[in-house]
Amino acid sequence: MNTKTKIILVEDNVNLSENVKEILTIQGYEVSDILNKAEEACSKIEKNIPDLILLDIQLSGKKNGIDLAEELRETMNIPIVFLTSSSGKDIVQKVSHIKPDGFITKPFTAESMITSIELALQSFKKSHKTDSKIVGADVPITSEIFIREGGWLKKILTKDIEWIKAEGSYTHLYVKGKQYTLRNTVKEVVQKLPENQFTRIHKSYIVNMKKVDALSASAVKIEETEIPVGRNYYQALLKNINKLSN
Known part of the structure; x- marks a missing residue:
């Protein structure tokens, strides 16, 4: 249709x-x-x-x-x-x-x-044409996802995803220094990820809490990259940090 x-x-x-x-x-x-x-x-x-x-x-x-x-x-x-x-x-x-x-x-x-x-x-x-797309978007996946890239099905371990950026109807995954662009909304992507591991810190950014090296009220640092923290998300971020610390 x-x-x-x-x-x-x-x-x-x-x-x-x-x-x-x-x-x-x-x-x-x-x-x-x-x-x-x-x-x-x-x-x-x-x-x-x-x-x-x-x-x-x-x-x-x-x-x-x-x-x-x-x-x-x-x-x-x-x-x-x-x-x-x-x-x-x-x-x-x-x-x-x-x-x-x-x-x-x-x-x-x-x-x-x-x-x-x-x-x-x-x-x-x-x-913005890309071959990258989540395969099996209707099937819940938690430990790994497969994306279509250049004619191959590439396995991405969710634990290796460092952060995610939402950009309209596209979603960018950052994995080990490489960016993958998917023709899926961030909502579709997040549904495939472990809920207790990934936290939204901004209307456009979601981070893997296990990859966070440092944070402040305005930014999260993953290795050398600073990712902005939205004002309305900081308290939720602190709660998740406390859960990981317990």
């Missing part, structure tokens, strides 16, 4: 938002949310992760679209296509550090918007 491509639109012009939603819906996309403030957008997007974000650069409020894009890039990897009234070298240089997946210059036609969206989706899919 084919599912519709989910798009979140961040735009403070109500008339334009409705027009864009109508066009996208007719073309078979699902506009899962329309947001008009950058300040609240990040948390809402994290709860309802789309396949692509259409983001107006000029938003009313303390934060603009560039600020929001920077924030999104820190926690997830989703195609971002900017809506902008500006064009040319200046605007490209202004957002080059974000590495947007496309631009739609206002005013635009329905055809140009759909073309930009499709090019962004295809380019993103191609650049």
Whole structure:
């Protein structure tokens, strides 16, 4: 069964938002949310992760679209296509550090918007294409998992996993200095791991407690790598440290 491509639109012009939603819906996309403030957008997007974000650069409020894009890039990897009234070298240089997946210059036609969206989706899919995937995702596994990598089924012992990073619909495993990227959500991956061994320390990070060498209120250190600790996760982390110490 084919599912519709989910798009979140961040735009403070109500008339334009409705027009864009109508066009996208007719073309078979699902506009899962329309947001008009950058300040609240990040948390809402994290709860309802789309396949692509259409983001107006000029938003009313303390934060603009560039600020929001920077924030999104820190926690997830989703195609971002900017809506902008500006064009040319200046605007490209202004957002080059974000590495947007496309631009739609206002005013635009329905055809140009759909073309930009499709090019962004295809380019993103191609650049993040990977053979790595958890095998037997519906079967509980605790001591080891197999991932598909380069035509091989590679066994990864869960005790060797140092930490895990969630990035949208992808999950990165860090094992003995090597990164494995999986086309699975972090929720699917965590279900295969021993619950008493792995602890979430940040909305984007889960660590193997047995690999932790040092910690503070703001970071956990595994060998030479410092992994951020979210403010709301520190107390739970201390409880798990105490359990291991008993």
